[in-house]
Amino acid sequence: MNPVIALVGRPNVGKSTLFNRLTRSRDALVADFPGLTRDRKYGNGQLGDKTYTVIDTGGISGDEDGIDAAMAEQSLVAIDEADIVLFMVDARAGLNVADEAIANHLRVNQKKTWLVVNKTDGLEEHSAMADFWTLGLGDPHPIAAAHGRNVTTLIDEVLAPFPEREDGYVPATDKGIRIGVIGRPNVGKSTLVNRLLGEERVVVFDEAGTTRDAIEIPFERRGRPYVLVDTAGVRRRKNISQIAEKFSIVKTLEAIKECHVAIMVLDARGGLVEQDLHLLDYVLTSGRALVLAVNKWDGLESEQREKMRADIKRRLGFADYADLHFISALHGTAVGDLYPSVERAFKAATGRWSTNRLTTILQDAVSEHQPPLVHGRRIKLRMAHQGGTNPPIIVVHGNQTGSLPEAYKRFLTNTFRKVLKVRGTPMRFEFRSGA
Ligand code: GDP
Numbered sequence: 001m002n003p004v005i006a007l008v009g010r011p012n013v014g015k016s017t018l019f020n021r022l023t024r025s026r027d028a029l030v031a032d033f034p035g036l037t038r039d040r041k042y043g044n045g046q047l048g049d050k051t052y053t054v055i056d057t058g059g060i061s062g063d064e065d066g067i068d069a070a071m072a073e074q075s076l077v078a079i080d081e082a083d084i085v086l087f088m089v090d091a092r093a094g095l096n097v098a099d100e101a102i103a104n105h106l107r108v109n110q111k112k113t114w115l116v117v118n119k120t121d122g123l124e125e126h127s128a129m130a131d132f133w134t135l136g137l138g139d140p141h142p143i144a145a146a147h148g149r150n151v152t153t154l155i156d157e158v159l160a161p162f163p164e165r166e167d168g169y170v171p172a173t174d175k176g177i178r179i180g181v182i183g184r185p186n187v188g189k190s191t192l193v194n195r196l197l198g199e200e201r202v203v204v205f206d207e208a209g210t211t212r213d214a215i216e217i218p219f220e221r222r223g224r225p226y227v228l229v230d231t232a233g234v235r236r237r238k239n240i241s242q243i244a245e246k247f248s249i250v251k252t253l254e255a256i257k258e259c260h261v262a263i264m265v266l267d268a269r270g271g272l273v274e275q276d277l278h279l280l281d282y283v284l285t286s287g288r289a290l291v292l293a294v295n296k297w298d299g300l301e302s303e304q305r306e307k308m309r310a311d312i313k314r315r316l317g318f319a320d321y322a323d324l325h326f327i328s329a330l331h332g333t334a335v336g337d338l339y340p341s342v343e344r345a346f347k348a349a350t351g352r353w354s355t356n357r358l359t360t361i362l363q364d365a366v367s368e369h370q371p372p373l374v375h376g377r378r379i380k381l382r383m384a385h386q387g388g389t390n391p392p393i394i395v396v397h398g399n400q401t402g403s404l405p406e407a408y409k410r411f412l413t414n415t416f417r418k419v420l421k422v423r424g425t426p427m428r429f430e431f432r433s434g435a
Pocket residue numbers: 009010011012013014015016017018058059118119120121143144145146147
């Protein structure tokens with residue numbers, strides 16, 4: 001798992017500025033979870049051969065008399081999820097009572113904490129830092145987040161104890177399809193995981209391999225191997241009634257990265273909420289194959305069912321490529337139907353098509369429906385080839401492709417999806433113009 005860095009401090013000390021700088025690398029994915037926890041942002045970044053996750057915590061103003069409550073609300077959760085805390089203070093504003101209050105909390109916390117003095121640009125470093133020694137959190141580290149001053153050196157030092165990690169991690173397929181069961185708290189993930197594993201003709205291999213740090217549960221169903229990526233900590237519990245592990249966004253994001261197909265669980269009783277949309281959006285941005293499971297379908301009134309169906313249609317239109325199942329994890333209803341969808345999504349996500357085939361589809365599409373003229377010249381689309389899998393990337397070559405209207409791109413996407421029978425995975429298109 002990536003080392004997790006939490007940025008903590010008063011508002012305005014420069015946390016978002018540092019967050020943006022740290023998540024600027026090419027593959028950085030930022031997940032925003034305003035619904036889940038007011039103002040907490042998650043991002044991935046990379047420095048040299050090391051990758052990391054950063055959490056921006058918004059701010060602790062210290063003005064409210066219950067600083068504990070304010071801390072508890074978001075920063076404590078972030079600190080809890082983090083391996084490293086960067087406590088940021090503002091060199092220009094100097095030491096502040098709120099800084100002291102936060103420092104008191106951090107001193108009793110077991111997490112490795114770095115005192116970071118920001119906005120030292122144009123200041124004499126030594127005098128800028130003098131104030132902050134009294135916080136009792138060790139050496140202050142001067143940076144200027146806005147200008148990048150000392151930032152790389154600091155992160156390099158912060159990450160020193162953590163091992164390198166191969167980038168571009170692609171989940172291995174040799175042990176079967178890796179399934180991640182994800183969703184916000186209480187939608188029924190643990191119940192579903194137990195149900196999937198408890199099904200007839202499922203053989204769970206007891207030696208849960210912990211090849212990577214995410215907990216993996218290998219099993220076999222009808223002779224086919226699968227691996228469950230367990231975010232709910234189901235396997236570590238002795239029995240089902242034992243309390244589930246705390247919901248962790250970091251673990252959820254990690255599971256999305258480490259699975260081939262995500263089963264996103266929604267709660268028919270609780271309805272659709274912001275958090276569902278944000279998680280789903282993250283799954284799509286990650287390019288993960290997806291199956292939607294609307295859980296707790298048992299015993300619902302028909303109006304409730306209609307409302308849920310309508311809500312899904314209206315708000316989840318952007319994920320309409322995913323198979324949708326209405327299930328009851330509790331009773332096991334329709335749970336077995338998830339497997340064919342998982343298989344189909346996996347097959348689509350990892351499918352390979354020849355340049356010939358893709359070019360033929362492109363040319364058929366073009367002759368059915370010509371691209372428009374731009375400045376009196378028709379946009380030409382000549383050839384298509386596959387640029388990658390999981391998610392499938394189709395690279396289209398032609399002339400003036402930069403002027404291709406969105407509506408035409410949608411037409412092409414739909415055509416390729418239909419002809420190639422791609423369901424359950426996002427698909428990406430790249431357009432290139434040649435001479
Ligand atoms: P946050 O509330 O802690 O997330 O703080 P922001 O990142 O929004 O920054 C607050 C203000 O400080 C903004 O106006 C930034 O442009 C400014 N700021 C951030 N980093 C630096 C820095 O290194 N030097 C200076 N001079 N200003 C900075």
